[in-house]
Amino acid sequence: MSFGEDSQDSEKDPVVEAYKKDIDRSLIRENLKLTVEERFRKAMALARFADELRRAGREARRPKK
Amino acid sequence: MTDFDALLAALTSHEVAFIVVGGAAGIAHGSARLTEDLDIVYDRSSGNLVRLVAALSEHNPYLRGVPPGLPFHWDLTTLRRGLNFTLVTSLGDIDLLGEIPGGGSYSDLRSGAVELNLFGTQCLCLSVAQLIRAKRAAGRPRDLEALAELEAIEEELS
Numbered sequence: 467m468s469f470g471e472d473s474q475d476s477e478k479d480p481v482v483e484a485y486k487k488d489i490d491r492s493l494i495r496e497n498l499k500l501t502v503e504e505r506f507r508k509a510m511a512l513a514r515f516a517d518e519l520r521r522a523g524r525e526a527r528r529p530k531k
Numbered sequence: 532m533t534d535f536d537a538l539l540a541a542l543t544s545h546e547v548a549f550i551v552v553g554g555a556a557g558i559a560h561g562s563a564r565l566t567e568d569l570d571i572v573y574d575r576s577s578g579n580l581v582r583l584v585a586a587l588s589e590h591n592p593y594l595r596g597v598p599p600g601l602p603f604h605w606d607l608t609t610l611r612r613g614l615n616f617t618l619v620t621s622l623g624d625i626d627l628l629g630e631i632p633g634g635g636s637y638s639d640l641r642s643g644a645v646e647l648n649l650f651g652t653q654c655l656c657l658s659v660a661q662l663i664r665a666k667r668a669a670g671r672p673r674d675l676e677a678l679a680e681l682e683a684i685e686e687e688l689s
Contacts, residue, residue, distance in 0.1 A: 479667075479675070481675050482675050482678050482679045482682065483679075485675060485676050485678075485679035486679040486680075486682060488679075489680050489683045490563065493563035494561050494562075494563060494680070494683055494684055494687055495687060497561035497562070497563060498561045498684075498688070502559050502647050502648070503648075503649055503650060505558050505559060505561065506535055506536070506555075506558055506559070506649065506650075509535075509558045509566070510535055510536075512565055513533065513565060513566075513567060514532060516565060516567075517532050
């Protein structure tokens with residue numbers, strides 16, 4: 467599923483190119499197989515997981531009595 | 532936690548004219564980066580400001596990150612006097628942007644935006660090319676990381 471035109475800017479920013487080397491393209495490819503709604507539901511599930519992880523982390527850091 | 536579908540439903544049910552930008556727009560295009568708020572560019576026409584006030588009124592909008600108790604009235608006067616609002620609501624965090632660097636206002640972005648069918652509604656979202664231009668213009672370190680991913684997405688799509 468693709469949207470819109472290319473950015474058509476051939477200037478390569480060396481910082482961006484450096485970051486690009488570490489991009490996990492397998493994650494992008496997996497997301498591109500999903501519908502837009504599926505991508506959002508996956509992101510929302512991840513956000514819920516992140517919330518739960520933060521809660522668990524706070525609880526773990528609480529001084530034990 | 533931000534309830535993206537409920538926020539979008541609140542906006543679309545009140546016929547607010549807006550374009551999804553930022554991290555949520557990246558997700559629409561396949562980004563794997565986590566975002567915790569909904570960023571939108573909204574049309575600042577008078578009628579749309581009225582609709583936007585109505586859309587969020589019942590969801591307790593308040594300025595995000597300010598000391599509690601700071602006076603804030605979610606109304607037309609407030610919207611007219613400001614341009615960008617970073618809000619917390621009962622549905623989660625939403626950023627209302629009158630314009631974005633590298634993109635401009637709603638009317639500037641409208642023609643290049645793409646239409647999404649999302650959670651039973653239709654809304655506009657920045658295209659990958661528009662997102663790339665906006666991230667280049669913003670230029671913060673996190674924007675450069677996001678830009679790298681967007682360019683990778685563009686390459687995967689081409």
